[in-house]
Structures are given as C-alpha cells and as structure tokens.
Amino acid sequence: MIPAGFLQDLLSRVDIVDVVGRHVQLKKGGVNLMGLCPFHGEKSPSFSVSPAKQFYYCFGCGASGDAVKFLVEFSGMGFREAVTDLAQQVGLPMPEDDTDPAERERAVQAKARQLSLTEVLDKAAGHYRHALKASPRAIDYLKRRGLTGQVAARFGMGYAPEGWRSLASAFARYDDPLLAEAGLVITQGDEGPEQKRYDRFRDRIMFPIRSVKGEVIGFGGRVLDSGEPKYLNSPETPVFSKGRELYGLFEARQALREKGYVLVVEGYMDVVALAQSGLGNAVATLGTACTAEHVQKIFRFTDSVVFSFDGDAAGRRAAGRALEAALPHATDLRSVRFLFLPPEHDPDSFVRERGVAAFEQAVAEAVPLSRQLIEQAAEDLDLATAEGRAKMLALAKPLWEALPQGALRDQVLTDLAERGRMAAEDLQVRWGLRSKRGGRPPTGGGYLRRPPRSVSAAKGPWDQAARVLLQRSELWLDLTDEEHHRLTGTAGWHGQLFAWLDRYVADQGTSPWPVLRQAVAGEAWADAALALVDDAARGLDAPAAVMPDATLDELKTLIAQAESAVRQKAAAAELAKILTK
Numbered sequence: 300m301i302p303a304g305f306l307q308d309l310l311s312r313v314d315i316v317d318v319v320g321r322h323v324q325l326k327k328g329g330v331n332l333m334g335l336c337p338f339h340g341e342k343s344p345s346f347s348v349s350p351a352k353q354f355y356y357c358f359g360c361g362a363s364g365d366a367v368k369f370l371v372e373f374s375g376m377g378f379r380e381a382v383t384d385l386a387q388q389v390g391l392p393m394p395e396d397d398t399d400p401a402e403r404e405r406a407v408q409a410k411a412r413q414l415s416l417t418e419v420l421d422k423a424a425g426h427y428r429h430a431l432k433a434s435p436r437a438i439d440y441l442k443r444r445g446l447t448g449q450v451a452a453r454f455g456m457g458y459a460p461e462g463w464r465s466l467a468s469a470f471a472r473y474d475d476p477l478l479a480e481a482g483l484v485i486t487q488g489d490e491g492p493e494q495k496r497y498d499r500f501r502d503r504i505m506f507p508i509r510s511v512k513g514e515v516i517g518f519g520g521r522v523l524d525s526g527e528p529k530y531l532n533s534p535e536t537p538v539f540s541k542g543r544e545l546y547g548l549f550e551a552r553q554a555l556r557e558k559g560y561v562l563v564v565e566g567y568m569d570v571v572a573l574a575q576s577g578l579g580n581a582v583a584t585l586g587t588a589c590t591a592e593h594v595q596k597i598f599r600f601t602d603s604v605v606f607s608f609d610g611d612a613a614g615r616r617a618a619g620r621a622l623e624a625a626l627p628h629a630t631d632l633r634s635v636r637f638l639f640l641p642p643e644h645d646p647d648s649f650v651r652e653r654g655v656a657a658f659e660q661a662v663a664e665a666v667p668l669s670r671q672l673i674e675q676a677a678e679d680l681d682l683a684t685a686e687g688r689a690k691m692l693a694l695a696k697p698l699w700e701a702l703p704q705g706a707l708r709d710q711v712l713t714d715l716a717e718r719g720r721m722a723a724e725d726l727q728v729r730w731g732l733r734s735k736r737g738g739r740p741p742t743g744g745g746y747l748r749r750p751p752r753s754v755s756a757a758k759g760p761w762d763q764a765a766r767v768l769l770q771r772s773e774l775w776l777d778l779t780d781e782e783h784h785r786l787t788g789t790a791g792w793h794g795q796l797f798a799w800l801d802r803y804v805a806d807q808g809t810s811p812w813p814v815l816r817q818a819v820a821g822e823a824w825a826d827a828a829l830a831l832v833d834d835a836a837r838g839l840d841a842p843a844a845v846m847p848d849a850t851l852d853e854l855k856t857l858i859a860q861a862e863s864a865v866r867q868k869a870a871a872a873e874l875a876k877i878l879t880k
Contacts, residue, residue: 426466464496543590561603604634676695699712
C-alpha cells in the first residue's frame with residue numbers, strides 16, 4: 300500500500316499543468332487553463348486545469364481528478380504505475396515495499412522477464428515489417444483489401460514468410476528459450492540437440508498487438524489465401540492475455556476521443572479497414588468473447604462503447620456474452636450499445652459497399668443496453684402468454700441485478716415490469732425489493748433505503764466495516780497507515796479481505812462495488828464478502844444494513860467499535876482463565 304502521506308508529498312511536488320500539458324494543448328482562461336477534453340470529443344474547450352487547486356475538471360463530460368488520476372485515465376496506467384512514473388519525474392524515491400523480500404525479488408525477476416519478452420517481440424515485429432516490403436504477394440493482398448502503405452505502417456503490419464525457420468535470420472540464437480516463451484517458436488521433444496523448433500507464424504499477414512503503452516506483446520496472423528485457421532493468435536504468455544487485451548486500442552486512443560465512442564469489432568482486418576476509411580476508433584477482441592476486463596479497460600478511455608456483431612445466431616450469442624461483461628460497468632454516465640449488421644456483412648464489407656455515412660447512421664441507431672437486456676431475456680419466448688412473460692422476468696432478473704446502483708437500474712426495472720405486464724411495485728415485491736405492506740420503493744438502484752443505521756450493532760463491526768469498504772473503496776485512501784495496519788491484521792477472513800483490498804487499491808486504484816464484486820470472485824472469503832452486501836441489498840439484513848453513502852467518520856467508528864469488542868473479548872477470556880484456576 301502506498302502511504303497517504305507519500306501521495307500528498309508527491310502531489311505537492313508535481314505540477315498538474317506540466318503533466319496535462321504534455322498531452323493537451325492548454326491556453327490561459329482567467330485563473331485556470333483551458334483545452335479540448337482528452338476524454339470525449341468536443342470542438343469548444345471545456346477542459347479546465349487549475350494550477351492553484353492542482354485539479355482538472357471537464358464541464359462537458361464531468362471528468363475530474365489530480366495528476367495521478369489523469370495518468371491513470373489518459374494513458375491506461377495502473378494506479379501504482381502512475382504514482383511511480385510521477386515520482387521518477389520529480390526525483391522522489393518510492394517508499395519501501397513492506398512485502399516479503401522473497402516476494403519482492405520474484406516481482407523484480409518477473410518484471411525483467413517481461414522486458415526481455417517485449418524486446419524479443421519488438422524485434423520480431425521489425426523482421427515481419429521488413430519481410431512485408433520484400434513480398435510482392437503480401438503487398439498485393441493488402442492492396443486488394445483496399446489498404447494503403449500508410450495505414451499498414453500505422454498499425455505496424457508485416458508478413459511472416461513461408462518456410463519453417465524464417466526467424467532464424469532475425470535472431471542470433473534460434474534456440475533462445477525466450478523465442479518459445481514469447482510464442483514465436485514452437486518446440487517439440489525434450490530440450491537438447493534433437494529438439495525440433497519451428498516458427499509459429501508462416502505465410503501470414505502479421506498484426507502486432509500492442510499494449511496501451513505501445514509495447515508489442517503478441518501477434519495475430521491471417522492467411523493470405525485459403526487455409527486453417529484463418530486467424531492465428533499468439534498463445535498466452537507472461538505479457539499477453541487474450542482476455543485482457545484489445546487489438547488496436549493503442550492506435551485508436553486519439554480517434555475514439557474525437558469520435559466520442561469506441562467500436563468493438565471481431566477481427567483485425569475490420570479494425571485496420573475501418574481506420575483506412577477514416578473510422579479509427581475501432582478495436583477488436585482477440586479470438587475470444589468480450590470479458591469484463593475488456594470493458595473495464597475500454598472505459599478508461601471513453602464513456603461510450605458500441606459492440607458490433609453479425610446478425611446471425613453466432614453474433615447474437617457473442618452479443619449476449621458482451622452484455623453480461625458490460626452490465627456491472629453500465630453506470631448512469633456511460634453508454635453501451637449493440638450494433639447488429641446484416642448476416643452477409645462485417646464492418647469492413649459494409650463500409651466498402653454502403654459507405655462511411657451509412658455505417659455511422661447504423662451506429663447511431665444501435666440498440667441501447669437497456670433494450671438489449673430485455674430482448675435477450677425475451678428471446679424465443681411468446682410474451683403473449685403468461686408463461687412466456689414469467690420466464691422472461693426470471694431470465695432478466697440476474698442480468699438486472701448485475702447493473703450498478705443508479706437511475707438506469709431503476710428505469711430498466713420499470714421497463715421489465717411493463718413488458719411483463721406487471722406493476723413496477725408488484726415486481727419489486729416479487730423480487731424482494733420491498734415489503735408487501737407497502738414499504739418504500741427502492742432508490743439508488745433497487746437498494747432498500749432504511750433509516751440511517753449504518754453503524755448498527757446488529758452485526759459485528761468488522762462485518763459492517765467490510766461492507767462499507769466494499770461499497771465505498773475510495774474511503775480506504777482516507778484511512779491512516781495505523782488504521783490500515785489494524786484492518787489488515789484482523790484475524791479471520793475479515794483480515795484477508797482487508798489485505799486483499801489494500802493490494803487491489805495499490806495496484807488498480809479504487810473501484811465501485813460492481814467492479815469489486817467480480818474482482819473478488821475466486822477468493823477463499825468471497826462468499827462471505829458477497830453475502831454482506833447482497834443480503835443488505837435484498838433487505839434480508841435490515842437491522843444492520845450499511846448504506847453506500849456511509850461516511851468516513853462512521854467507518855472510523857466501526858473500526859474503533861471492532862477493536863473495543865476484540866479487547867473486551869480478550870479481557871473476558873483472561874478473566875475466565877483466572878476464575879477457573
């Protein structure tokens with residue numbers, strides 16, 4: 300955990316005008332500086348940077364924060380990475396890591412390994428680019444697809460020549476283990492002179508996959524003619540995970556800010572062809588379904604996403620997976636839409652046949668997430684029957700529950716009730732969101748609002764402190780180092796949760812509960828933690844319900860109460876020992 304005192308010292312030394320000014324052209328506008336917002340497309344400057352307050356704010360989209368948050372949101376850095384970057388700029392040594400020395404050493408070695416792998420991959424990318432220039436056949440293929448040399452250069456496209464050991468001409472040691480670890484070379488048999496080694500990519504157009512920092516972390520290769528598989532991706536490596544990375548995101552950053560949204564498509568060639576047509580805000584998943592991590596990464600750069608799918612059954616299934624990934628991140632200030640193209644078209648062919656204007660019109664008419672949720676639940680059901688409507692509502696409930704608290708969640712519940720031919724109040728009762736005696740309707744996304752008893756003692760204070768921090772992880776940054784130590788040193792699963800949250804906030808920054816809900820999955824204590832929040836949400840734990848708007852003072856009170864209870868329990872145990880002697 301990075302101490303709060305260190306962060307304050309760092310921000311006092313950093314000038315936010317310098318940090319923002321490297322990426323945004325700023326001009327004097329009274330006491331502040333103004334520029335075009337880098338987080339949404341605009342023609343008139345509404346992005347304000349205050350030298351006095353060391354704070355930025357956009358009057359158009361509401362983006363705001365300090366220098367650290369700007370780097371996190373603009374460049375896609377992790378929280379700790381952004382802090383380290385700023386500390387290096389001002390010559391401020393990072394605080395000592397209190398993790399185990401052996402663990403630190405493993406982390407250093409892993410980082411060095413990653414740097415070695417990206418160097419190898421970058422060298423391979425240069426080899427493939429050079430091979431493309433020397434291959435008339437590969438160049439002709441790209442021209443037939445309507446691509447120019449400029450767009451190919453922008454995406455660093457290349458060509459993997461025919462032959463089994465083309466990379467041997469690029470690397471001094473073809474038997475270097477890093478080539479296999481990076482996914483460039485396939486090995487067969489045990490290590491030694493008899494081991495067979497050959498290039499993974501052969502006779503393919505190569506698409507380098509870059510991280511948000513611009514490092515080459517993997518490749519996608521497409522066959523020039525017929526052949527299987529049509530697309531071949533790098534395997535999972537220490538620097539490349541298909542479930543987290545998006546092709547073209549590095550190249551699309553500026554365009555998606557200008558367009559105001561990101562378009563998620565299914566293929567590398569779609570991304571490049573759309574960029575050729577002037578639509579440079581497209582990215583692609585890497586041969587896998589869209590994941591929550593993909594969505595979370597996208598929302599670092601824009602607050603609007605459009606998923607593009609074929610209109611066939613496979614496209615509908617892919618849309619379903621994308622919907623489930625997007626639901627926890629669909630706040631009231633974000634837009635998620637679904638574009639279904641005719642079955643005979645992908646984005647590339649649609650634009651070439653009908654033009655950019657027709658494609659942008661199709662995007663404008665894309666299905667909003669709220670409607671897609673209902674349509675997915677109602678698919679293949681006869682809503683003219685009571686049975687069909689009942690099943691639709693049953694299928695919609697887990698989708699609706701995945702939405703974060705807010706007005707959108709309430710609006711969708713109302714729409715679902717209307718499609719199910721029920722009064723919204725009756726559906727709330729059916730789903731356990733209000734009592735049959737006419738209790739107050741849910742607000743703030745369906746959570747039962749009760750009298751402010753956020754520090755009720757009906758449950759243990761450690762339970763309530765955990766619930767507050769899961770719902771408002773930003774409060775972790777406002778606690779003192781001593782309080783962090785007390786929480787992470789707590790016995791049992793509560794201490795494990797607090798230690799996990801400490802690491803999460805240090806690495807990822809704070810997140811809303813729907814994001815944390817997915818992040819805790821798989822932890823040994825996850826069921827207990829989920830029950831704390833979910834039971835309160837369903838009204839099953841009314842006496843001890845902790846509101847999402849619990850204050851820092853209330854949290855500190857809970858910590859003090861918990862420590863007092865621990866001391867009293869210890870004293871009682873000690874007294875019992877004395878009395879039994």
